[in-house]
Amino acid sequence: MGYKVVLDSTEIKFSACHFLKEPNQCSRLHGHNYYVSVEISDDLNENYFVVDFIDLKEKLVSIIKPMDHYILIPTQSSDLTIREDEDSIEIIASNKRYVFPRADVLFLPLPATTSELLAKYIHGKLKELLKNKEITVKVGESKSTMAIYEA
Template identity: 40%
Template sequence: METMRIEIDGEYSGIKFSASHFIPGHSKCGRLHGHSYILHLVLCGEKGNNGMIMDFVDLKKCLRDIVSELDHRILLPKNSPELSINVGSEIEVKTCTKRYVFPLEDVMLLDISQTSAEEMAEMILNMLLSKIDFPSNVEYAEIGLDEERGQTAWAGRRLHQ
């Protein structure tokens, strides 16, 4: 059997989100700023009995659900050793010489140590893998996250090993 590849391009499929973040200690990205992120998915594998690697409809729905959780939020890495995060009726964040206070509903605490495009791509891949039971013909999944066009971080994983 031949290995085939399918791709979902979030730019054309409308799988994108806008969010704010900062990277503590970084000279430029240490300031609170935002991005319009675009998500991409690549799957590799053999065609199944239905003539497809996997149905685009199911994949796009799952990816849209994931980005809707992140959209128009302030993204904070809850595992960062450089941040002190106190959660109450508001979220207070201290880092270096800065202190931020955000409304609780505006923030998404992420189970990562940094809100870099690389760590977020890996986190989104893990979210996808936890939500979809990939059939045995799918051999490899890869998520790409554009921080801006021409600047994409990719995270991939072999499946069914």
């Protein structure tokens, strides 16, 4: 057992919209305020920190800010056909066709935009910035639901 720090603030969030494959209400375009919190485990550094909280918050915000107020589209989905025009994106999802302004879309290299995969995506980005640390990322899309990825 070692040290762990937790960064969990209602300020750390992004708002985005998406749709999922499943054949219920989540397959319709809808949005969430995604709350993101992280836990970092490691030995203490020379300043007796696991990690500097201010630095950790800045790194996390730098990852999620580019996701804020976008339509999240998973580029690795085998269920979507994505066509890019100069200023628009056309998405074919089974029997639906969406056309979005290019500027409103954020492509993510994921098979789907579930909270689980968003947690893994954010984890991967944070791991690049905090190598050698054990990181847990939690993504909550409502007060009662949260997905966790840790490694």
